[in-house]
Amino acid sequence: MKNNQQHIPHSAPSPLERAGVRPVGVRLVILGAGESGVGAAILAQKQGFDVFVSDFGVIKEAYQLELESYHIPFESAQHTEELILNADEVVKSPGIPDKAPIIKKLKEKGISIISEIEFAGRYTDAKMICITGSNGKTTTTLLTYHILKNAGLNVGLGGNIGKSFAKQVALESFEYYVLEISSFMLDNMYAFKAHLAVLLNITPDHLDRYDYQMANYVVSKFKITQNLTAQDHFIYCDDDIEIASFLASADVKAQHHPFSIEHETINGAWLQQNNLTIQLTNSDQFDMSIQDLALQGKHNVYNSMASGITAKVLEIRNETIRESMGNYKNIEHRLEHVANISGISFINDSKATNVNSTWYALESINTDVILIMGGVDKGNDYSMLTDLVRQKVKAIICLGKDNKAIHDAFEDEVEVIVNTFSASEAVIIAYHLAKKGSTVLLSPACASFDLFKSYEDRGNQFKAAVKEL
Known part of the structure; x- marks a missing residue:
């Protein structure tokens, strides 16, 4: 299916329709076709709603196929207002901010907007x-x-x-x-x-x-x-x-x-x-x-x-x-031990997308640290890290497009702050700055979307770069 076009299902009845579930005429529009949106659409169809799914971004192929298998109409890479603003209720992906134009228009019309969990x-x-x-x-x-x-x-x-x-x-x-x-x-x-x-x-x-x-x-x-x-x-x-x-x-x-x-x-x-x-x-x-x-x-x-x-x-x-x-075994990308190379430990904490998570990571490590941090700054106040950085961090490697706030916060606390623009570059520099017995810690304190698709992508690229050493 091409992007920027609506997908109207075939006229053949779905398995749920054959089982006797009939739409009751209540129109439920779902904004966002990720895991939560597609799940909400399947439940809505089962409950008999008139369902329509719209995603302003490109819907992943796996989710498109899933919607097609349930004969649920959807559109990808666009929001068609006449198909959305006629909703009785809207289930919104948590990633869509209230300032998004389509959300503002829904609110102006007084249309109820709820989460997948609420629904x-x-x-x-x-x-x-x-x-x-x-x-x-x-x-x-x-x-x-x-x-x-x-x-x-x-x-x-x-x-x-x-x-x-x-x-x-x-x-x-x-x-x-x-x-x-x-x-x-x-x-x-x-x-x-x-x-x-x-x-x-x-x-x-x-x-x-x-x-x-x-x-x-x-x-x-x-x-x-x-x-x-x-x-x-x-x-x-x-x-x-x-x-x-x-x-x-x-x-x-x-x-x-x-x-x-x-x-x-x-x-x-x-x-x-x-x-x-x-x-x-x-x-x-x-x-x-x-x-x-x-x-x-x-x-x-x-x-x-x-x-x-x-x-x-x-x-x-x-x-x-x-x-x-x-x-219990910990989750991937959260203080995940990646490797020990030449006596240097490499830890992937890419899921640390805020300052407090990075504080927890530094607090749990008892060696000298080469800290890889940076990304999309969400209005961070780095001052809570000052004491731990002063005590443990020997160098900071910035991994992001705009690192000014990190430089301003820590230039008086560590001797070395380096800017990098890829996981591979960050890992290579960290390896050369680290000493035997120290830890290279990826704990960004920031979102990942300037250089990576997600924190998972950032963590996976970090792990791949470590394995290339």
Whole structure:
């Protein structure tokens, strides 16, 4: 199929139509034909909507074929307004900003705009475990899923990771879902409710989408708690200043489960010396040495606490939790060990697209560091990295088109700052600057779209360059 043209399906009935599902005349337009959009389209068709999918970018061939297989009409590389502005409701990809022209026109017409999560939540009675935070949400989501899966629960994984939540609701029958929820998703969620809501932390990120106002971003993150009842559970970091400050005046009706590495908590988790303890009301106590955790570093103690409390709320046996936390393997592009060459460790942390993620990465490394960072700056404040850079970083290699902010932030802290424009160039220079026993760390603190297709592409090019050494 050529780009810039609509795809109208053949007149032959789809398998769902043959099964007796008939459109009810309600027009649902889906903007964005990635994983979430295509999944929402499949669920919408199953529920009998008049579905149309539109993507201003070029739809990947695999997704085009999937839409065609369900006889769902779509258009690629354009938005045809007369086919969109007649919608009764719109499901929007979280990547489309509110300032996009088509979104402004939909709002002017008063057409409801929701997220895939909001839409899919209408059609399942499964228990929802929803995890958000500026950092650590992917790791915590996968660790929680790992524990629940090991416990034998019938559980699906979705949201900002893995398969579309909506597609799973359409085609699967899970009793639980572990969902990674971004602030962009939360912005278009209204009636949806979690049963267990997890808020890991709130640090400056994506402020360009929130008028560069931290308060707006905090409000967005706290939407994870909307619609919670006294029967539900709110799991949160009690050490996070933004969470503690907002929570002091917020009315979150759920049962509270704080976790902390700084002090003992009530009905939650805490760290005492090197022992992680979880003690919930009316539940036996869970203890585990942090040295036995598969995920090391202070940030991962927090992630493990959040996952452990979730498991205890669901009454999973201590032995299963302990075993799962001990054998979990981390995700690709998140503090991923790539190789050790001539005594130099190479670590791929390409998923670190904000300053706080890079802080966590530097905090977890105990050697001298050659730091590769840079990309699309989202209004970053690099000052929180100053102390760690001064202590550990021997050179910074900028990987991006505009590196001025990095130079300004660190030119007095490190002796060497080098500009590069490819992963291969960055790796070669890093290798020559590194010494035996040190670490070359790709932890960009920035988005990737100036030089790469995605953070995955950036991480894969980094790994390929390391293997060429």
